[in-house]
Amino acid sequence: MPDGLPSNGRIAAAFDLLGDLLELEGAVRHRVLAYRRGAARVRAAGESVARMALEGRATSLPDIGPTLQAKVVELAETGTMAALDKARARVPEGLVAVARLEGIGPKRAMALHTHLGVRGTADLRAAVDTGRLADVPGMGRRTAEALAAQLAGLGPDGVSADQRVSLGVALPLAESLVRDLREEPGVLRAEVAGSLRRGRETVHDVDVVVAAEDPAAVFAALERSLLVERVLSGGEARRAVMTHRGVRVEVAVAPPARFGNLLQHATGSAAHNVRLREMAVRRGWSVSEHGITREDGALDVHADEDGVYAALGLRTPPPELREDRGELAQAAGDVPWPDLLRVEDLRGEVHVHTTWSDGTASVARMAEAAAARGYAYLGIADHSQNLAMAGGLSADRVRRQWEEIEAVNAAMEGRIRVLRCTEMDILADGRLDWDDDLLAGFDVVTASLHSALGRPGPEVTARLLEAVASPHVDIIGHPTGRMLERRGHAAVDIARVAEAAAATGTLLEINSQPRRLDLDSDMARIALEAGACLVVSSDAHNPDALELVRFGVIVARRAGARAADVANTGPWEALVCPGAPRRAAP
DNA sequence: GCCGTTTTCGGCCCGACTGTTTTCAGTCG
Numbered sequence: 001m002p003d004g005l006p007s008n009g010r011i012a013a014a015f016d017l018l019g020d021l022l023e024l025e026g027a028v029r030h031r032v033l034a035y036r037r038g039a040a041r042v043r044a045a046g047e048s049v050a051r052m053a054l055e056g057r058a059t060s061l062p063d064i065g066p067t068l069q070a071k072v073v074e075l076a077e078t079g080t081m082a083a084l085d086k087a088r089a090r091v092p093e094g095l096v097a098v099a100r101l102e103g104i105g106p107k108r109a110m111a112l113h114t115h116l117g118v119r120g121t122a123d124l125r126a127a128v129d130t131g132r133l134a135d136v137p138g139m140g141r142r143t144a145e146a147l148a149a150q151l152a153g154l155g156p157d158g159v160s161a162d163q164r165v166s167l168g169v170a171l172p173l174a175e176s177l178v179r180d181l182r183e184e185p186g187v188l189r190a191e192v193a194g195s196l197r198r199g200r201e202t203v204h205d206v207d208v209v210v211a212a213e214d215p216a217a218v219f220a221a222l223e224r225s226l227l228v229e230r231v232l233s234g235g236e237a238r239r240a241v242m243t244h245r246g247v248r249v250e251v252a253v254a255p256p257a258r259f260g261n262l263l264q265h266a267t268g269s270a271a272h273n274v275r276l277r278e279m280a281v282r283r284g285w286s287v288s289e290h291g292i293t294r295e296d297g298a299l300d301v302h303a304d305e306d307g308v309y310a311a312l313g314l315r316t317p318p319p320e321l322r323e324d325r326g327e328l329a330q331a332a333g334d335v336p337w338p339d340l341l342r343v344e345d346l347r348g349e350v351h352v353h354t355t356w357s358d359g360t361a362s363v364a365r366m367a368e369a370a371a372a373r374g375y376a377y378l379g380i381a382d383h384s385q386n387l388a389m390a391g392g393l394s395a396d397r398v399r400r401q402w403e404e405i406e407a408v409n410a411a412m413e414g415r416i417r418v419l420r421c422t423e424m425d426i427l428a429d430g431r432l433d434w435d436d437d438l439l440a441g442f443d444v445v446t447a448s449l450h451s452a453l454g455r456p457g458p459e460v461t462a463r464l465l466e467a468v469a470s471p472h473v474d475i476i477g478h479p480t481g482r483m484l485e486r487r488g489h490a491a492v493d494i495a496r497v498a499e500a501a502a503a504t505g506t507l508l509e510i511n512s513q514p515r516r517l518d519l520d521s522d523m524a525r526i527a528l529e530a531g532a533c534l535v536v537s538s539d540a541h542n543p544d545a546l547e548l549v550r551f552g553v554i555v556a557r558r559a560g561a562r563a564a565d566v567a568n569t570g571p572w573e574a575l576v577c578p579g580a581p582r583r584a585a586p
Numbered sequence: 587g588c589c590g591t592t593t594t595c596g597g598c599c600c601g602a603c604t605g606t607t608t609t610c611a612g613t614c615g
Contacts, residue, residue, distance in 0.1 A: 030598050034587035065588050103604085105613050140606055194615090207615090235603055250615085252602095265600090270615065277599040282592080288600050 005050040006075050008042050014081055015039035015068070020096045021087040023106045037063040037324075040271070042072075044325060044522060046495060046529040050076040062326065094120025103146055111136050125151045164202035165247050166484050168514020168551050171196055173247055174206045177227055181251075184221045187212045188256045193266035199320045199554040201517045202484060205240075205248035209266045211303075215253035222251050258291055260302035264309070265289035271324035272317075279328065280312060287312070320558040341536070341556045345563040346549060350379025350421045350444045350575055351477060351509065351537035356401050357382035358390040359541040363401070363418065364408050369543030371416040377572040379421030379444050380405060384433040386425040387450055395438050398422070402441070419443040419572060423477055428452040430463040432470060439472035444575045446509065446537075448477035449490065457491030464492060468500045474577040475535055476501065478511040478518040485515070494523045495530060502531035502585065505578040507567050510536045510559075512552030524559035531585030534559075535567050535575065 006014075019035030041063045042049045052058040053072035059065060075081050092113065098121055099109035112118040115136045116127050127133055128151060133144045174192045181190040187210055191197070194207025212218050219239045223231060228249075232240040238252040254262035265273065265288065273287075280287045284295035292300040292311055302308045309316040314331040318340055321327045330337070352366055353359030359366070363380055370378035382401070383392040393401065405418050412418065421444045425433040428451050432439070439445060447467040453460065467473050479497065480489035501508055508527050511518050516539070519527060524534060536552040538545055556566060563569040567582075 028587085031587050033598080038587080063588070067587060103613070107612060138606065138611080142605060205615095233603075237602070266615090268615080270599095273615095274599055281597090281599070282590090284592095286600075290601080 012039040012043040092119035211256040211259035258301035260304040272322040348377035377417040379419040381421035381423040384424040446475040446477040453481040453490040498527040498530035521558035
């Protein structure tokens with residue numbers, strides 16, 4: 001991609017902002033939706049949408065029509081979007097943040113603006129403090145209290161830390177709660193739903209659905225749970241609670257006969273459900289959590305999700321794919337769903353640590369734990385000399401570790417093959433931390449960025465491309481270096497790295513550590529579209545942490561990865577970089 | 587603004603819940 005063109009992220013942000021501003025102005029709802037859909041489509045695109053638009057091809061993307069394409073062209077050629085600039089002149093941009101506050105939406109944000117002259121969260125705070133909120137129609141005491149509490153939690157810039165929690169925290173919590181609810185008499189089924197069931201890497205709350213005739217009994221059980229701190233809200237059919245861990249949980253109950261309708265509804269995503277209901281409306285039907293209403297008014301209810309989709313003439317999409325990215329069109333046709341990766345498909349791993357660097361268990365204990373999981377191989381990949389902070393090995397210690405690995409292999413008597421691996425630093429200047437002689441002695445080499453992650457995009461990308469080009473490097477570890485809740489992705493041009501990796505057969509890692517989940521599912525999808533293959537690693541630093549691969553598998557599934565796309569579903573030799581493409585881009 | 591097994595124009599998802607209302611608009615998922 002030539003430099004200077006606006007990135008997909010930049011274009012998507014412009015469309016999102018334009019949609020937000022138009023919504024504040026009270027524009028027709030569907031016009032707003034059109035910009036939001038366009039933004040999501042651009043963000044998920046695997047190639048440069050600016051380039052596509054300049055060549056007149058962007059309208060081949062769903063949800064991108066002539067108007068949006070023209071705006072992309074304008075942004076690419078002039079660096080600005082006139083419609084956006086005009087909207088900004090009409091509506092203060094700070095109102096977007098106001099409208100995002102809980103309980104406030106576009107209408108109320110605009111009312112705050114017209115009645116009190118509020119232009120952002122700072123103005124709103126002043127209005128709350130001086131009690132002027134009561135001057136706005138529809139704003140009472142409760143609203144003022146809720147706003148005061150929220151604004152107190154905002155930073156000086158008025159931007160709230162996004163209260164999202166990692167899949168690695170939320171899923172075990174949700175599963176624990178679901179297990180408890182299943183113990184309850186009268187509960188026939190209880191399942192995790194929502195974004196967690198779709199495998200999002202972070203979620204803002206946990207959704208649970210329950211099949212039972214008596215919702216009140218279920219809610220009583222929920223409120224007795226030791227996990228629950230307090231009740232937030234609730235009516236007849238649903239209840240929201242806050243857990244001690246600070247995660248919001250919403251539980252909905254339906255009679256068993258229409259549990260499938262509720263599970264489908266609660267799993268979403270919102271965009272998937274909107275698209276599904278649009279399809280139903282075209283037949284004169286209506287879909288809700290209560291059932292499918294046919295044109296004659298008959299209500300169709302289903303105990304399981306397959307029944308709901310089948311009634312609409314669709315095959316049930318895997319939950320991880322329900323993001324309105326074309327899955328409903330596929331559900332209506334004959335093209336089978338991809339056979340998405342499962343934890344059982346993994347035959348081994350090549351990125352775990354031991355006490356040789358910053359792990360807490362010996363080579364032997366890690367090997368035993370891996371054998372107990374049924375792995376055929378385990379690659380010991382301790383840190384290289386540059387990462388002194390994490391006990392990176394010297395070349396001397398590497399050779400001594402190899403002797404220990406051989407001893408463990410002998411002791412394991414063929415129950416598992418322990419491999420000589422390394423997680424080698426890619427240095428700040430792009431060089432590799434080991435020389436070619438030593439590199440030739442490893443079975444599988446993972447190269448990772450651990451420093452200078454904040455450098456400009458072209459620089460970080462160039463370092464990764466250099467590592468991909470090395471004949472000794474088999475895998476790029478946690479390619480973007482992100483840490484959830486600490487730092488974002490390095491400014492890696494993942495499409496370029498994936499293209500290069502596809503050409504050389506270098507693998508890209510999905511690191512399963514809950515704080516990393518890197519590649520994320522969007523980037524992993526881009527990697528697969530470029531023809532690259534993946535490897536899923538636990539990056540375990542102790543035996544129990546081998547379990548963490550389940551999270552990496554979920555990320556891979558969201559990316560649409562099949563077992564064939566993930567190299568460690570095969571023998572360990574399949575992880576060695578062939579220096580040539582493993583498969584063509586789809 | 588996008589889109590088509592009703593349509594190139596006229597449609598475009600659905601219900602629960604809250605707070606502030608005395609009958610419902612706005613927000614949320």
